[in-house]
Amino acid sequence: MLKNNLKLLLKSPHISIPLLILLLSTVGINLYAMSSYFMNSDIFAYAEKSLWLCIIGFIINFYASYEFFYQIRFSDTEETIQSYHNVKNKSDMVSLLLLAVFPFVQFVISLFFNCVLFSTSGMTNDSYMVHITLVYFLYIFLGGVTAVIFGALTARKIKRIVAYTIFALVLFLMSGISAFIFEGPSLSSSINFWQIKYFFAYLLPNNLNTIPYDDYGFPCELYRWNLSLFWVLFLLMLLIFTFRLTKKKLKIISVCLCAAAAAVNLTGYLMGGSHIEAGSGIDSIFLSDYVYYKNNKTEVKQQSADFKITKYEMLLNISRQLDAEVTMSLSDHQKGTYLFTLYHQYAVSNVTDESGNPLKYSRSGDYIDIKPDSSISKIKIKYSGYSSVFYSSSQGTALPGNFPFYPMAGYYDLKAKFGEYNHIFAPKTEYSVTVNAPQKIYSNLKETGDHTFYGKTNCPVFAGGLYEETDSDEYHICNISSEILLSEEITPEFLDDVQKKIDQLDKNSGIHLKDYYWLKMSLTFCNQAFGNNVLYSEDGIMLSSVDSPEETAKSIIEQKKIYDNAQ
Amino acid sequence: MLKLHNCKKIFKKKTALNGFSCEFDQGIYGLLGPNGSGKTTLMRCICGIMDTDGGNIESDENIIGYLPQNFGMFKTLTVYEMMDYFATLKNIPSKTKEEEIKRCLELVNLTEVMNVKTKGLSGGMIRRAGIAQAIMGDPNILIFDEPTTGLDPEERLRFKNLLKKIKKDKTILISTHIVSDVEAICNQLIVINQGKNIYQGSLEEIRSAAKNKVYIVSEKYEDQLEGNYFIKDRISKDNENFLYVLSNSKIKFGEPAEPGVEDGYLCLLKN
Numbered sequence A: 001m002l003k004n005n006l007k008l009l010l011k012s013p014h015i016s017i018p019l020l021i022l023l024l025s026t027v028g029i030n031l032y033a034m035s036s037y038f039m040n041s042d043i044f045a046y047a048e049k050s051l052w053l054c055i056i057g058f059i060i061n062f063y064a065s066y067e068f069f070y071q072i073r074f075s076d077t078e079e080t081i082q083s084y085h086n087v088k089n090k091s092d093m094v095s096l097l098l099l100a101v102f103p104f105v106q107f108v109i110s111l112f113f114n115c116v117l118f119s120t121s122g123m124t125n126d127s128y129m130v131h132i133t134l135v136y137f138l139y140i141f142l143g144g145v146t147a148v149i150f151g152a153l154t155a156r157k158i159k160r161i162v163a164y165t166i167f168a169l170v171l172f173l174m175s176g177i178s179a180f181i182f183e184g185p186s187l188s189s190s191i192n193f194w195q196i197k198y199f200f201a202y203l204l205p206n207n208l209n210t211i212p213y214d215d216y217g218f219p220c221e222l223y224r225w226n227l228s229l230f231w232v233l234f235l236l237m238l239l240i241f242t243f244r245l246t247k248k249k250l251k252i253i254s255v256c257l258c259a260a261a262a263a264v265n266l267t268g269y270l271m272g273g274s275h276i277e278a279g280s281g282i283d284s285i286f287l288s289d290y291v292y293y294k295n296n297k298t299e300v301k302q303q304s305a306d307f308k309i310t311k312y313e314m315l316l317n318i319s320r321q322l323d324a325e326v327t328m329s330l331s332d333h334q335k336g337t338y339l340f341t342l343y344h345q346y347a348v349s350n351v352t353d354e355s356g357n358p359l360k361y362s363r364s365g366d367y368i369d370i371k372p373d374s375s376i377s378k379i380k381i382k383y384s385g386y387s388s389v390f391y392s393s394s395q396g397t398a399l400p401g402n403f404p405f406y407p408m409a410g411y412y413d414l415k416a417k418f419g420e421y422n423h424i425f426a427p428k429t430e431y432s433v434t435v436n437a438p439q440k441i442y443s444n445l446k447e448t449g450d451h452t453f454y455g456k457t458n459c460p461v462f463a464g465g466l467y468e469e470t471d472s473d474e475y476h477i478c479n480i481s482s483e484i485l486l487s488e489e490i491t492p493e494f495l496d497d498v499q500k501k502i503d504q505l506d507k508n509s510g511i512h513l514k515d516y517y518w519l520k521m522s523l524t525f526c527n528q529a530f531g532n533n534v535l536y537s538e539d540g541i542m543l544s545s546v547d548s549p550e551e552t553a554k555s556i557i558e559q560k561k562i563y564d565n566a567q
Numbered sequence B: 001m002l003k004l005h006n007c008k009k010i011f012k013k014k015t016a017l018n019g020f021s022c023e024f025d026q027g028i029y030g031l032l033g034p035n036g037s038g039k040t041t042l043m044r045c046i047c048g049i050m051d052t053d054g055g056n057i058e059s060d061e062n063i064i065g066y067l068p069q070n071f072g073m074f075k076t077l078t079v080y081e082m083m084d085y086f087a088t089l090k091n092i093p094s095k096t097k098e099e100e101i102k103r104c105l106e107l108v109n110l111t112e113v114m115n116v117k118t119k120g121l122s123g124g125m126i127r128r129a130g131i132a133q134a135i136m137g138d139p140n141i142l143i144f145d146e147p148t149t150g151l152d153p154e155e156r157l158r159f160k161n162l163l164k165k166i167k168k169d170k171t172i173l174i175s176t177h178i179v180s181d182v183e184a185i186c187n188q189l190i191v192i193n194q195g196k197n198i199y200q201g202s203l204e205e206i207r208s209a210a211k212n213k214v215y216i217v218s219e220k221y222e223d224q225l226e227g228n229y230f231i232k233d234r235i236s237k238d239n240e241n242f243l244y245v246l247s248n249s250k251i252k253f254g255e256p257a258e259p260g261v262e263d264g265y266l267c268l269l270k271n
């Protein structure tokens, strides 16, 4: 049956030629992107170019599917085939499978080119390869399959003009051109109209012309998978609905199964979760908190705490968002109110003392007041949520310790301007942290076990994503995968140079770079998180640039002084 | 064996089958009925293309050869490729497929155009290809919906011969609204009107329905015709014009004539 349908497809030039062009352009675009990769070693610039395929594929796959099923529908063969023993639906399903092979081939070709790049580049860790496989599968394959099913469905039920008009409308909604429709209403009302656009747009990677985050990659979070799977299942359900099955039960069961699976995925999508929205949407990294603080009615407060936290025990569960359970040991505790700062997007669900008795608390904006009736030695807070800048998603984590993703003692002014917050350095204290995340998590605290970290700092940082540990015998280094290709990674040689410079600048600094865990962070992250190129801490040092050993040496000495002098 | 019992099919506004019952044995059945009487609907229900809204259809065959009223093919494929496409869907084993396709094409005389694209075929050839497709796999029940429309007299003759070539022990049902087709081909007749089986019997029997109801009347008496009558034809003989009249009541000034199948059919419809 497959052979027959393939023959029919190949013999219909108005379908087979566009599909052939699609496959050829898949190779062409990849070759073109590859040549530009060899010029500047930027693997993301490469992937970005190759991802244009998913848009071309979306259009051509829809066209091919529509025309193929349209041809079947209006060939006057339908009735003949229906008279055969229950083969009509099977034949249509086989046609559908055949058409789905094309996005799959596109996916495989693109992946092949990436494998070539991966094996010729210096990357040793496969986090990038896994990432790009998922991204291609999601956008090139699932995106293409969505278009195929959509084409089949419309061809069976809808006139050509109407079908193409609907498709053009969907494309328009997906593209950046339609942004103007949503911008105004969303800013002037409390409803986020962008959601309507995203419901279609997130089928493909939006904002292909903005460079992705080096440590995060292309958007590929769980909720996007939910959306793509929702569309595939939902359209499949409608398609099966158009089938005439002699076994009524089979039809009901398959429609129900599709509907149930689609509903699960729709729920997953609506649950949303942490992600990076780099566009002009209201929940973008630039706008979301800027708008919040602009409209926020609760006043900004600043007040130091009259108690101290001697130890944090944190359980950070990261999947769609951050679900945290933080226990704080208190010293100097006196009766009265405990003041904390916790970023407002984290919803507090539970506040208890050490034995699990609930404590009275009030929340307004970024602030929490906890009012125990008697004196307590520990407070445990449960909360969940995410920040649109410091993400904690199924794909990556970037939680810098000077952003209150955990309760900080006292009131701080967090105010954000276009994706930047005030950088808070809490008092130095002890941290014992367990992080469960889909990615491997790196931290400036000492890794003591599989998912556990321990140490003393004034700024615990947790990061996960496209990182790659490049351990040498002498140094413990973690770099960003893509930056290794650009030769912007921390190398033992570089650290040797920095050590030399430090020794020249200050013989008595007592800094031995080999004692630290080295984390390379993206420039964006460092700017947003610390406002500095270097973050010094007892067990780990983070760097965002490796240009000049001298500058780095100076910064480290300076930052260490600040750190040592801090409380 | 094929049995229909009280079959109903109701479309939104129209009752296409209204309690149709019938039994089929071996032989060639002509399904005769005016346009819109439900012939196509009946055949579709028998072939399982449509579900009935009541009644039941019994058959001990699991394949039925069917030629739809509007039979078509993919224009870009050749006749052989198209038959291959049908054969695969018909689950004809790949070992015997080629042989079977050739047998069927031979039977309908299309071997010569086997490798021609279907878009180049004449209307008659397309119908024949449709018949080839229907007889593929040698089903015991064959259903042809208006197989003779659009055929020229020569092709009609060929179709008649073709039916003779197809083995006798089959049940063949042919629908038509043209009586002369039935006369030439069929040995059993079913008349359908408004979704009901209004007659089933042999060709001879149907003539008797018009017994004593057919008259040839001179044109000059046309004004004097009365009661329930129907002028079927006008004939010219020896410079005088005559009317061929079907009438329920006796026409005194007319000459009784021997009724044909068509007359019987018309009488059934007009009553």
Ligand SMILES: Nc1ncnc2c1ncn2[C@@H]1O[C@H](COP(=O)(O)OP(=O)(O)O)[C@@H](O)[C@H]1O
Pocket: B011, B012, B014, B015, B016, B033, B034, B035, B036, B037, B038, B039, B040, B041, B042
């Ligand atoms: N799919 C359909 N939807 C609605 N009405 C239909 C459909 N098919 C047939 N009909 C109606 O049912 C009646 C019988 O049609 P049909 O079986 O095609 O008659 P015949 O083949 O004898 O000309 C007609 O009045 C026709 O309009």
Ligand SMILES: [Mg+2]
Pocket: B039, B040, B041, B069, B146
């Ligand atoms: Mg008909």
